[in-house]
Amino acid sequence: MLCAPGNAGIAADAECFAVKADDVSGIVGLARSENAEFVVVGPEAPLVLGLADELAEAGIPVYGPSARGARLEASKTYTKRLLFKHGIPTAAAGFFSETRAALAYLRTRQAPIVVKADGLAAGKGVVVARTLAEAESAVRDMLDDGKFGAGGRHILIEDCLEGEETSILVVVSGWEYVILPSSQDHKRIGDGDKGPNTGGMGAYSPAEVVTPALMETIDRTIVRPSVDAIAAEGIDFCGTLFIGIMLTADGPKVLEFNTRFGDPETQAVLPRLATDPLHLLWAAARGALGGYQLQVRPDCAICVVISARGYPGHYATGDAIEIPAALPPGVAVLHAGTARDPAGQLVTAGGRVLGVTAVAASLSEAAAMAYDACESVRCSSKYYRRDIGGRQLRRL
Ligand code: AMP
Numbered sequence: 001m002l003c004a005p006g007n008a009g010i011a012a013d014a015e016c017f018a019v020k021a022d023d024v025s026g027i028v029g030l031a032r033s034e035n036a037e038f039v040v041v042g043p044e045a046p047l048v049l050g051l052a053d054e055l056a057e058a059g060i061p062v063y064g065p066s067a068r069g070a071r072l073e074a075s076k077t078y079t080k081r082l083l084f085k086h087g088i089p090t091a092a093a094g095f096f097s098e099t100r101a102a103l104a105y106l107r108t109r110q111a112p113i114v115v116k117a118d119g120l121a122a123g124k125g126v127v128v129a130r131t132l133a134e135a136e137s138a139v140r141d142m143l144d145d146g147k148f149g150a151g152g153r154h155i156l157i158e159d160c161l162e163g164e165e166t167s168i169l170v171v172v173s174g175w176e177y178v179i180l181p182s183s184q185d186h187k188r189i190g191d192g193d194k195g196p197n198t199g200g201m202g203a204y205s206p207a208e209v210v211t212p213a214l215m216e217t218i219d220r221t222i223v224r225p226s227v228d229a230i231a232a233e234g235i236d237f238c239g240t241l242f243i244g245i246m247l248t249a250d251g252p253k254v255l256e257f258n259t260r261f262g263d264p265e266t267q268a269v270l271p272r273l274a275t276d277p278l279h280l281l282w283a284a285a286r287g288a289l290g291g292y293q294l295q296v297r298p299d300c301a302i303c304v305v306i307s308a309r310g311y312p313g314h315y316a317t318g319d320a321i322e323i324p325a326a327l328p329p330g331v332a333v334l335h336a337g338t339a340r341d342p343a344g345q346l347v348t349a350g351g352r353v354l355g356v357t358a359v360a361a362s363l364s365e366a367a368a369m370a371y372d373a374c375e376s377v378r379c380s381s382k383y384y385r386r387d388i389g390g391r392q393l394r395r396l
C-alpha cells in the first residue's frame with residue numbers, strides 16, 4: 001500500500017511519498033509510475049480539483065467523486081438548490097451576494113438564524129447567530145470584508161433547525177449505494193458542547209437515536225432521493241456521500257453534504273464493519289454495489305480526538321508524543337497531525353493530533369478503554385474532551 005503524503009502513523013503500514021494530496025499531476029504521476037491498481041482519494045481539496053477525473057482518464061480505478069460530484073461539498077448554494085429542486089427535506093434558505101438584499105431578508109426572519117459562506121471554509125464558514133445583530137455582522141464579514149475569501153462571496157441565510165445531529169455515511173456508485181452504521185460527532189472544542197466549532201473532537205457509533213425505524217425514514221426521505229437526484233443531474237458519483245442530518249420534530253432534514261469520509265466519524269464507524277472496507281470501496285469503483293451485503297458487528301465504537309492545546313485557535317507544533325508500545329485489545333491510536341522530527345521522535349504537527357479509538361460490547365466500556373488510552377499517551381500539550389459519548393451514555 002502506498003500513501004501520499006501520509007503521516008507518522010500510516011508510515012507503519014504503507015510506503016509514504018512526499019506528494020501533497022492536492023498536487024493533482026503529482027498524484028497521477030505517482031499512481032502511474034507505481035502502477036497503482038486502485039486509488040482511494042481521502043480529502044475534498046483534490047476531488048474539487050478533479051483528481052478523480054484525471055485518474056479515470058489515465059485508466060486507473062478510483063474511489064472518490066469527479067469534480068462535478070465534489071461540488072456537492074464545495075458549494076452550499078449548489079447543494080441547497082439541488083435539495084429544493086428535488087424536494088429533499090432541508091431548512092428554508094435565501095441566496096445572496098449583495099449585502100443590502102441579505103440584510104433586508106434578515107429583517108423578515110427571526111433569530112436564531114444561520115449564515116453560511118457558499119464555498120469551502122475548513123468547517124468555519126457557518127455562523128449560527130443567536131440574534132439578528134450577530135447575523136448582520138456575519139453577513140458583513142462575509143460579503144463586505146471578504147473574511148472567507150472567494151468562498152464567502154455568495155452566502156446562504158438559512159432557518160435554524162433544532163434537534164440532535166447525526167452523520168450518515170453512504171458509499172455510492174451511480175444509482176446504487178450502501179449506508180454505513182450511524183454515528184454522532186462532537187463539533188465544539190469544550191465539554192458540554194461549549195466554545196468554538198472544530199473539525200470534530202470525538203464520535204461514536206452507533207447513534208442510538210437513529211433507531212432502525214428512523215434509519216428507514218432517513219433512507220426513504222433523504223438517502224434514496226439524494227442519490228437519485230445526483231444521478232439525475234448527470235453526475236456519475238462514485239465515492240462517499242456524507243450526509244449531515246438534523247433530527248427535527250418535523251423529521252430528519254439535510255444540513256450539508258460532504259463528498260468524503262467524515263473525520264472523526266469514520267474512526268468510529270469503520271472498526272464496526274466485519275466487511276473489509278477495501279472490498280466495499282472496490283465494489284463501488286467497479287459499479288458492483290447492487291445487492292451488496294454489508295456485515296456490521298454489534299459492538300460500539302468511540303473515537304476521542306487528542307488535539308494540541310489552543311486548537312482551534314493558535315497552537316504549537318513539534319511537541320514530543322509517546323504512545324505506549326502495547327495497547328489493550330480493541331484500542332487503536334490513529335494519527336492525524338503527527339510527524340517525525342529529524343531525530344525520529346514522534347511530534348505534534350497539526351491541530352488535531354491523534355484519534356484514540358476503542359471498540360467494545362457497550363459504549364460505556366469502549367469509552368472507559370479510550371479514556372484510559374488517552375491518559376496513557378504522553379504529550380505536554382495534549383487536550384481532549386472528557387465527555388465524548390456523554391449524551392448517549394446519560395440516555396442509556
Ligand atoms: P454545515 O457545515 O452546513 O453542516 O454546518 C456546520 C454546523 O452548523 C452543523 O453541523 C450544525 O451544527 C450547524 N448548522 C448548520 N446549518 C444549520 C441549521 N440550518 N440549523 C441549525 N444548525 C445548523
Ligand code: GLY
Nearest residue numbers: 185200262263264
Ligand atoms: N466531522 C465532520 C467532517 O468531517 O466534516
